[in-house]
Amino acid sequence: PRGKGLREERTRSPNIRLESFLHRGRQPEKNDDRDAEAIAEAATRPTMRFVELKSQAQLDVQSLHRARSRLVGARTTLTNQLRAILLERGTVIAQRRHKLEQAVDALLADPDFMSGSRIRRLLADMRQEWIDLDRRIGALDREFVELARDNVAARRLTSIPGIGxxxxxxxxxxxxxxxxxxxxxxLGAWLGLVPRQHTTGGKPRLLGISKRGNKYLRTLLIHGARAALPSLARSQTTLGVWLRNLLARRHRNTVVVALANKLARIAWMILRHEVTFQANRATAMAA
Structure with missing residues (x-):
C-alpha cells in the first residue's frame, strides 16, 4: 500500500533516500556506474556526513577486539552445550559460569561419575577446550591492559568509573x-544509546533506544555502567545525586542505559579536551 511505502521511506537514512531518489527518479536501473554517480552527487550535498579514516593502529586494536568477541562467543556456546548435556542426564547446575565450572570439575574428579562412558570423555574434552578459551581470552585482556597503559587517551578514559x-x-x-x-x-546517538523518536501529526513520541551504530561498544558501555551503578549511586557527587533521583522514578535497567549514555558523553569530553575525569563536575562536563 502507498501509505506503508511512505512510512518505510521515512525510516531510511539520508544516504539511502538519496540513492533511492537517484535510482528511481532519474535512472531506473542500478549498476556500478550509476552507484558511482550517486556517490559523487551525494558528496556535493552540504548535509552529508563523512566517516573519518582510521589509522593502522586503530584498525589493529579493533581486530583484536573482534577476535576476543569471537572467542567469548565460542566460550558461551560451549558452556551452554555443557549445561544442556548434563541437564539431559539429570544434573541441574545453577546459573553463572563459575558455578558451572566448579560443578563440572567436581563431576570429572569423581571416578564413579559416568565411569567408562563416552559422554564422560566428551565432557572432559569440552572442559579442556573451555580452559584453552579462557587462556586465550585472558591473554587478550592482558594485552588490552598494556595498550591502555601505553596510550595517553585510553589512560585518561580509564579514570571514568565503569570504563576499564x-x-x-x-x-x-x-x-x-x-x-x-x-x-x-x-556520540551517544551514534552508539544507539538515545531514544528513538516517532513523530506524526506534529506529536513527537520517544520510544526505546535506537540501538544503532556500534553494537560492540554499546554493549561494553552498558556492562560498565551496570557494574559502576551501585558505587556511583552511593557517592555524594553530582553524578551520584543525578543517579539517585533517576532511580527514584525509573526502572533500574533504564537507569543503566542512561548512565551508559552519560559515560559516553563524558568520554567524548575527555577525548576532545584531553582532561581527566572529575567526579564533582561529571554532570556539567557531559551536558
Whole structure:
C-alpha cells in the first residue's frame, strides 16, 4: 500500500533516500556506474556526513577486539552445550559460569561419575577446550591492559568509573579523538544509546533506544555502567545525586542505559579536551 511505502521511506537514512531518489527518479536501473554517480552527487550535498579514516593502529586494536568477541562467543556456546548435556542426564547446575565450572570439575574428579562412558570423555574434552578459551581470552585482556597503559587517551578514559582497559581501548580505536562528533550527545546517538523518536501529526513520541551504530561498544558501555551503578549511586557527587533521583522514578535497567549514555558523553569530553575525569563536575562536563 502507498501509505506503508511512505512510512518505510521515512525510516531510511539520508544516504539511502538519496540513492533511492537517484535510482528511481532519474535512472531506473542500478549498476556500478550509476552507484558511482550517486556517490559523487551525494558528496556535493552540504548535509552529508563523512566517516573519518582510521589509522593502522586503530584498525589493529579493533581486530583484536573482534577476535576476543569471537572467542567469548565460542566460550558461551560451549558452556551452554555443557549445561544442556548434563541437564539431559539429570544434573541441574545453577546459573553463572563459575558455578558451572566448579560443578563440572567436581563431576570429572569423581571416578564413579559416568565411569567408562563416552559422554564422560566428551565432557572432559569440552572442559579442556573451555580452559584453552579462557587462556586465550585472558591473554587478550592482558594485552588490552598494556595498550591502555601505553596510550595517553585510553589512560585518561580509564579514570571514568565503569570504563576499564577493554572499554577504553575500544573507544579510542572506534572514535579516535572524537573530532568526528560536533557535540557529546552526538556520540551517544551514534552508539544507539538515545531514544528513538516517532513523530506524526506534529506529536513527537520517544520510544526505546535506537540501538544503532556500534553494537560492540554499546554493549561494553552498558556492562560498565551496570557494574559502576551501585558505587556511583552511593557517592555524594553530582553524578551520584543525578543517579539517585533517576532511580527514584525509573526502572533500574533504564537507569543503566542512561548512565551508559552519560559515560559516553563524558568520554567524548575527555577525548576532545584531553582532561581527566572529575567526579564533582561529571554532570556539567557531559551536558
Amino acid at each position: 582497559a577493554l572499554n577504553a581501548t575500544a573507544l579510542v580505536a572506534a572514535v579516535g579523538d572524537g573530532a568526528t562528533f560536533a557535540k557529546a550527545r552526538d
